[in-house]
Amino acid sequence: MRTTRQRQVILEELRKVTSHPTADEVYEMVRKRLPHISLGTVYRNLELLSAAGEIQTLGLAGTQKRFDGNPANHYHARCLKCGRVIDLDLPVKALNGLEDAVAETSGFKVVGHRLKFLGLCPRCQKEEQKQDR
Amino acid sequence: MRTTRQRQVILEELRKVTSHPTADEVYEMVRKRLPHISLGTVYRNLELLSAAGEIQTLGLAGTQKRFDGNPANHYHARCLKCGRVIDLDLPVKALNGLEDAVAETSGFKVVGHRLKFLGLCPRCQKEEQKQDR
DNA sequence: ACAATAATAGTAATGATTACTATAAAGAAT
DNA sequence: ATTCTTTATAGTAATCATTACTATTATTGT
Incomplete structure (x- = not known):
């Protein structure tokens, strides 16, 4: 897994909060720093980071998944x-x-x-x- | 909540198994007894039965929800x-x-x-x- | 049996997520 | 540092689970 600016910022922003944002909420957070990032990039990286154990994916309820920057x-x-x-x-x-x-x-x-x-x-x-x- | 044939059969079929089927799997199970039932009816009743505490909705992972006929x-x-x-x-x-x-x-x-x-x-x-x- | 109302079948619409593709960036090799 | 190989990205299109809609049907209380 390469270290891209997009991936870094997604992880940083997710680690800043304790609000368990949805993918599109992460997208909005990240867009303030990287206005040209695409939603697909956010989804792909959230999945990769989760598979790598850097974050947690919460398959809680509702229709959207939520993400947790705390992997512990x-x-x-x-x-x-x-x-x-x-x-x-x-x-x-x-x-x-x-x-x-x-x-x-x-x-x-x-x-x-x-x-x-x-x-x-x-x-x-x-x-x-x-x-x- | 009225007692309809569709609702009865959905609940019965779900209680029969321990496999935690998805909505479309429930649909296939029920269709053997009620060939004309619609998928929307299955979804609606699974939600109602879950809200009534008759079954459990498992927001586990993957894209589809799973349902459990055991409310305990x-x-x-x-x-x-x-x-x-x-x-x-x-x-x-x-x-x-x-x-x-x-x-x-x-x-x-x-x-x-x-x-x-x-x-x-x-x-x-x-x-x-x-x-x- | 009748009236009131909730539920259904069938279909269309929604919305989160994934797939696709040409371009760009990262890391390795030179 | 430059080139090369490969992975990642942006932008867009497609997918697929779920929900909404509507005319018709079924249930239940009177």
Whole structure:
């Protein structure tokens, strides 16, 4: 994988934020620095960077994928209403033990795991209350 | 939500299998019993059944969503190579305690969680070995 | 049985993602 | 540093899963 300006900037911008942007949101972020970059380049690099373990692809919900500049294992909470995804600060250790158990019982060669919590974010909880009145 | 023949059959067929089919796979399954059903009906009902808690929608990976006829909380393993998803028989209890912790630290009103393991299924492990020779 | 209304089949439209191709840039070899 | 080989890019077209639309049909409460 060669080091191109486009790839560098995509990775830099993604590492700057914790907002788990979609591909077109990354495109907008990057376009401020590289106005001529094409959307296809963004998609291709997000895929390559993900395959290389530099970022994470979140196959969460909705129609669009989201991308996470933090490749380390960490967990997420997704709001069922607005789709927003936030990072959680939970110890990963507890789950690592389970990987071995899964490998044994399933025959899978386990390379990692993903854990997410679903619910309503604080903002959307307030919206719900308004509607109840 | 009315009880229509189409909705019944979709739910029945989905409950029969543990293969986590995609929408078009469900369509093919159901079409054997209801040859005139339309794909749009399948999509709409999968969404409604999921919203009603009768089935689960798995926003795993790849381009297509997968559906699980088992609405109870249970965990999955997905093969990174062939995309196959299998059910795991793991105790859910260990994770339930974490939901409260997440709610406290994040402010989310947590309603559930999803845990999946990633790796290579037994079949694809064999394929890898063939290629190594 | 009738009326009100939700659901369906069939089709068209949408929208995220991928594929294609000529040109440009990166890294290796000279 | 210059040339060469190959990968990556921009711009555009194509794909494909999903959603929206509409006239007709089926369900359910009265």
